[in-house]
Amino acid sequence: MKYRPWSQDAALVLLASLRDEMGPVLMALQLMQKEFGYVDKASIEIIANFFNTSRAEVHGVLTFYHDLRTTAPTTHEISICVAEACQAVGARVLVQEVKAKFGDETHDGYCFGNCALGPTVMVNGEIIGRATLEKIEQARR
Ligand code: FES
Structure with a gap:
């Protein structure tokens, strides 16, 4: 599976697609992982700011779900x-x-x-x- 390289601009474009969603933090994290292969730790603050929530909440969701990863995937999964x-x-x-x-x-x-x-x-x-x-x-x- 090919992933795009992480960038703040690409992350913000993805988040814009979730603007009207209810409970968007988990969806945002899943979307980041689907697009980039992992959730870059810089995404925590970006997501918190975008959805007007705390970094602690975003971090809590990120660490609660074991399928979410914060490091880039290896060549094979x-x-x-x-x-x-x-x-x-x-x-x-x-x-x-x-x-x-x-x-x-x-x-x-x-x-x-x-x-x-x-x-x-x-x-x-x-x-x-x-x-x-x-x-x-x-x-x-
Ligand atoms: S138990 Fe369902 S695929 Fe393994």
Whole structure:
């Protein structure tokens, strides 16, 4: 997945699209991450000012949601579902194998709605069912 480089001007353009939304802080943070791949910490003050709220509130929302990140993503992103159905078919073992091989690219994920074909993994936005280390290696290429 390709992300735009973060800039204050690009962030302000994104925020303008949320001007009339209710409860816009979470939506703003999600939009930043979708567009830039992460939420740059400079966004906290920009969002607070834009929506006339405190930096503490924005920071609180940012740190509450585990899917929001404050560092730029690595070249590849591997998210492994560790919900019950996938755990029952070896997701935890797969997590250990993938983390040992790819390290920081890997993080625990949530249910992708592909439970019947677990373990399920998302590699760079692509869902892989009945995932194995070999399938993940192929998807990274
Ligand atoms: S439990 Fe893993 S995709 Fe649903």
